[in-house]
Amino acid sequence: MxxxxxxxxxxxxxxxxxxxxxxxxxxxxxxxxxxxxDFDNLIEEIEAMSGSQRRELENRLRVLLMHLLKYKYQPERRSNSWLNTIDEQRNQLELLLEYSPSLKPFYSEVFDKCYVKARRSAANETGLSINTFPSDSPFTQDDTLNPDWLPE
Missing domain, CATH: 1.10.1200 (Non-ribosomal Peptide Synthetase Peptidyl Carrier Protein; Chain A)
Incomplete structure (x- = not known):
């Protein structure tokens, strides 16, 4: 060529x-x-890949936080399905952060934003008032990823 x-x-x-x-x-x-x-399109693809990883981290964190909220604030509805979702999201986040350690600061950066979305989703999914769930995350960033921790 x-x-x-x-x-x-x-x-x-x-x-x-x-x-x-x-x-x-x-x-x-x-x-x-x-x-x-074709560097123009190659650069576009590389940038899209990094954006994709950030979006995946945000989506998985939001789902994890929502299920932790449901687990904490609806103890009578706890199920193996919720535990499986919590475990799966943690596993996938662990892999994502293991393969792309430079995403760790991004995890901290988006944690609160993801919690706000998870709080709204938990209220919608459970039918509970959004005020049932604290405005600020009751979970630490470390506990959220800890495979041996569940809220009481």
Missing amino acids: TTNLKLTSYQELYHIDYYKWLDTTAQLLRNHQFDDV
């Missing part, structure tokens, strides 16, 4: 055959053909 026409055709692959574009990009990088790489 040395002509602009070929480069343009390769760049168009991004929009018409994403898998082939990925395969071609990997091949060009492997072969050190950097002048031929």
Whole structure:
């Protein structure tokens, strides 16, 4: 790929055959053909991947906090399903933070925001008044991720 026409055709692959574009990009990088790489779309993809990890962390944390709230404030409704969801979200968050340790500061940064959303979701799902749940998280960031901890 040395002509602009070929480069343009390769760049168009991004929009018409994403898998082939990925395969071609990997091949060009492997072969050190950097002048031929579609860097604009490659940069966009890398940025999207980092955003995806942040969104996954936020979503899993929100679900975990919501289930911890339900567990704490509806003890009569506790179920294995809730425990399984709590365990699964913790496991997935642990893996996410293990594979991407640089997300740890982001976890701390979004904890309170996720709690606000989890509080609203818990109220909606349980039918309890939102005022049943404290405005600030009753759970510490460490306890939330601790696989051996459950609220009383």
